[in-house]
Amino acid sequence: MTAPKTHPGRTGSRGRIDKREAILAAAFRVFARKGFANACVKDIAAEAKVAKPTIYSHLDDKDALFREAMAAAAEGVSATSAAAVEGLRHPGEDLEAAFGTAARLLLDSCLTESSHALRRLTYAELPRFPELLDTVRGALNGRLVDDLAGHVAMLSVGGRLRVGDPVLAAEQFVSLITGPMEICSAMGTREVTAEKAAEVASAAVTTFLAAYGTD
Amino acid sequence: MTAPKTHPGRTGSRGRIDKREAILAAAFRVFARKGFANACVKDIAAEAKVAKPTIYSHLDDKDALFREAMAAAAEGVSATSAAAVEGLRHPGEDLEAAFGTAARLLLDSCLTESSHALRRLTYAELPRFPELLDTVRGALNGRLVDDLAGHVAMLSVGGRLRVGDPVLAAEQFVSLITGPMEICSAMGTREVTAEKAAEVASAAVTTFLAAYGTD
Amino acid sequence: MTAPKTHPGRTGSRGRIDKREAILAAAFRVFARKGFANACVKDIAAEAKVAKPTIYSHLDDKDALFREAMAAAAEGVSATSAAAVEGLRHPGEDLEAAFGTAARLLLDSCLTESSHALRRLTYAELPRFPELLDTVRGALNGRLVDDLAGHVAMLSVGGRLRVGDPVLAAEQFVSLITGPMEICSAMGTREVTAEKAAEVASAAVTTFLAAYGTD
Amino acid sequence: MTAPKTHPGRTGSRGRIDKREAILAAAFRVFARKGFANACVKDIAAEAKVAKPTIYSHLDDKDALFREAMAAAAEGVSATSAAAVEGLRHPGEDLEAAFGTAARLLLDSCLTESSHALRRLTYAELPRFPELLDTVRGALNGRLVDDLAGHVAMLSVGGRLRVGDPVLAAEQFVSLITGPMEICSAMGTREVTAEKAAEVASAAVTTFLAAYGTD
DNA sequence: TATGAATGAGCGTTCATTCAT
DNA sequence: GATGAATGAACGCTCATTCAT
Known part of the structure; x- marks a missing residue:
């Protein structure tokens, strides 16, 4: 099956992608508020309502998180x-x-x-x-x-x-x-x-x- | 001898002021290179060729250092x-x-x-x-x-x-x-x-x- | 098997509480040995056989550590x-x-x-x-x-x-x-x-x- | 001349001894206020109205200062x-x-x-x-x-x-x-x-x- | 897959102490 | 003898990152 599913289902990878985007959006908000160095991953995780390691499962490290955001x-x-x-x-x-x-x-x-x-x-x-x-x-x-x-x-x-x-x-x-x-x-x-x-x-x-x- | 000596301690407090200016110049260079948050005081001290506490004897803290620089x-x-x-x-x-x-x-x-x-x-x-x-x-x-x-x-x-x-x-x-x-x-x-x-x-x-x- | 296991992480949050108590006990020993001001958190961490940040994850700061200990x-x-x-x-x-x-x-x-x-x-x-x-x-x-x-x-x-x-x-x-x-x-x-x-x-x-x- | 002079004169060693006692008294006051580790020599010097190195010319180090005080x-x-x-x-x-x-x-x-x-x-x-x-x-x-x-x-x-x-x-x-x-x-x-x-x-x-x- | 817990590394800051004057 | 200036060493605390679950 090739059609992308837009509803956040557990099947397909759309849900994962949604979460990734939510993380990036949260990251940008926090970076905008505090700057890169003063923003800590914990804050971003809280803003995105996920746990810290979840972020690391989506992005390699804080630098990549910043770049992508x-x-x-x-x-x-x-x-x-x-x-x-x-x-x-x-x-x-x-x-x-x-x-x-x-x-x-x-x-x-x-x-x-x-x-x-x-x-x-x-x-x-x-x-x-x-x-x-x-x-x-x-x-x-x-x-x-x-x-x-x-x-x-x-x-x-x-x-x-x-x-x-x-x-x-x-x-x-x-x-x-x-x-x-x-x-x-x-x-x-x-x-x-x-x-x-x-x-x-x-x-x-x-x-x-x-x-x-x-x- | 009337020419001002750059030797520290002579000619009143000129030496101290010179050092302060050297610190500020070094600080600006490092801040310019790395940004405020990523610049650490140790680097600035090294750039100014002084010890870290010397900086703190001239400026109150990193924020003041940034402002003055x-x-x-x-x-x-x-x-x-x-x-x-x-x-x-x-x-x-x-x-x-x-x-x-x-x-x-x-x-x-x-x-x-x-x-x-x-x-x-x-x-x-x-x-x-x-x-x-x-x-x-x-x-x-x-x-x-x-x-x-x-x-x-x-x-x-x-x-x-x-x-x-x-x-x-x-x-x-x-x-x-x-x-x-x-x-x-x-x-x-x-x-x-x-x-x-x-x-x-x-x-x-x-x-x-x-x-x-x-x- | 019903006996409580001391293995950390098992049996609910008992492991965490155990570690907290171990930290407090170690802290008291170090404070007793050196006094409050002369005891440094690093020593306490070493005595408790944990890393320094672990202490800060259990107690807010050195003062709280002292009070609780x-x-x-x-x-x-x-x-x-x-x-x-x-x-x-x-x-x-x-x-x-x-x-x-x-x-x-x-x-x-x-x-x-x-x-x-x-x-x-x-x-x-x-x-x-x-x-x-x-x-x-x-x-x-x-x-x-x-x-x-x-x-x-x-x-x-x-x-x-x-x-x-x-x-x-x-x-x-x-x-x-x-x-x-x-x-x-x-x-x-x-x-x-x-x-x-x-x-x-x-x-x-x-x-x-x-x-x-x-x- | 052997008679001790009580007025703080430059001759004789009474003035020096007076200053030493003033330093010790000031030190005790500061130690009493802040405790040993939290009292800094600078404060003691200020309390005694002398410069910091003056203290070191009378007492070997902070420990000695404490002991004598x-x-x-x-x-x-x-x-x-x-x-x-x-x-x-x-x-x-x-x-x-x-x-x-x-x-x-x-x-x-x-x-x-x-x-x-x-x-x-x-x-x-x-x-x-x-x-x-x-x-x-x-x-x-x-x-x-x-x-x-x-x-x-x-x-x-x-x-x-x-x-x-x-x-x-x-x-x-x-x-x-x-x-x-x-x-x-x-x-x-x-x-x-x-x-x-x-x-x-x-x-x-x-x-x-x-x-x-x-x- | 997602998470609570733990850690190694590093930073800002302070202070006892020492020179050069 | 007394001082302003400078420094080496240390400390409290934080954070990005990684296991074990």
Whole structure:
């Protein structure tokens, strides 16, 4: 029998996989709360409501637990941030409105708790986990910039933008949003008012289109 | 003999202060290498070539050691980054050239190993050391943005820029430089070619002036 | 097979309790040997033939270890010392013989190594562990004096003793035995000969009956 | 020049000896407050208002510091407790009054803070400092018992007491006072009312004279 | 398979002690 | 002689990891 069973049954391996995912999710929550070194496996086991050795039966050691938890969390964040610029694939008539929507969605995804935690943990543990760059950063900015650069290139080919280096332009657009946002959210430790967010998004679009627009 | 001797114990308490600074510098290096939690005091002592208790005679505990080391490092970085935009106070005839110079200087200061480490550690440890915002962020971006916003406002008043919100514009300028730079330097873990740097700086200036220039 | 097995893990949680008691016993031995502050947990672990963390899995910290070890030891000593004066409840014809027996039993229980150590540690650590008064002193003298005072009161009511304050009289009887004994055993650090012990017991009874007897 | 100078002058060695005594007194206070192991030399230096190495120039190490401080304190306590029974050398007409006075003085000297501290420290550190028995116990009880035994013997020879073993009788007298006192002062941690003290002293004399008196 | 119990290794911190001044 | 500064050694405690069940 090959069809995967989604209900947590004892037959098949779906139940085991569910538990693994529950462990990874719990691990990410605890790591986000305490950081890697200060999070202890006991806490993670408690958060996941399993016994400590159960974790070791699913993951090799604490390092692997961290890597996998980060990768899983990155996958989640990646999807929403990439979705934010998806509307630019077919922007319709009003280009400014399309970029405005993208900017606000992107901003929302950046203000997520998970997003901040992911960024923070990556920064913190990069020295010990250099491979986080490939698993997390790709998820955080890499894919986003790539997708966006693609859309920008298409728009440039279509004559609706005038862009020399689409990748650089995409990086600038992302930076115009995340940069001021990080500055005023104090790296995720302060609430950002909706007004300020709207202002940042609007200014980013204005600046971006002033530089690359054709109208 | 009037020249200050570095010999410990002579010239008042200079020797003690020297050692304190050596400890803080060593601490920053080790923290940068391993992160806060993974760095152990023994390593820092070895790096500073002192015994562990000597550290505790200068600083209260590991937390204080971290705070002071960060503050000292921030002080160093702050000066060079603030100096980068100093040329914009009297930009002369060629505004683009002035911003170009500022961009390159700023970029240089951001590509420093210290700067990356400072940024990474601040981001990583903000939840546990909220006061880093005041000591480090002020030094990293706060002062820089403030100075730059002042220059932008002056230029706007003088009619050479057209800026609604000088602070936001300054944030954008800084973001247009540091954002793409961080994306492609991978948070300071990858070398950035001089060409790429020049390209980023140039594009930042172009975008910024396209949005806010008056020519 | 119904006999309880000492094999750890079998028979419910008996093994764990056994280990806890072994740890407490070992702790008391080490504390008795070195005093509280000079005893280190490593030594106790070695004495109990367990690893250090095992101790911390049974007891919260060194203080708790001390408290529990003292309480357990006190429980043991309490029983024998209280039993010593039990014969005075029904002294029979020869009152002097009954007191003599009680005196010798009491003396034996006071000359125990455990008893000395308990006394010494309690005295030494009372300022830091004030609750020892309730857990240990009650076991050492409190219960003994109370029981004895009760017997003395009964004998007084029965006309075989003439006692104004039974509690004070009981304290005196106990002091007439333990006082000289502590003086010449040098707080448990010197051997006391059987002759000297008999002499002290006999003299205590003589003095006590001279003061409170009715013959 | 041979006459000792009592004023702390630079000539002669009296100043040095004064400082040594100040250090020992300070050490005893700190040891009494914290116990041997928890008292650190730095605290003692602060209490004595000297620098740490100064202490090491007067005493070899912390152990010696403890021994000497204990010996000095013992000397002080010994004098007052021995003086308490001095009146029994020439008791005058009223023997009961003379013993009553001695009992009260002895009791006062036992209720001293120094006396309790001395006893507590001796108990606590006997395992590590066995020689405390000779320096302290001699001062605490030994000399007292010896002196008292002498007086008792004299009184026995004079026909005013009927005593077989003067040393044991002396031990009993001391025990009749200190025993109940320690029981109800809870080893120096509880205040004892003047009434209770008087009661104990009076009962001790009564019991003692009932046993050994000739009236 | 999942778990309670046990452990080896390590960390932050303190302190007695010693130089150089 | 007295002191500020420095250190080697130790201790309490925690945690990732592994057996035995």
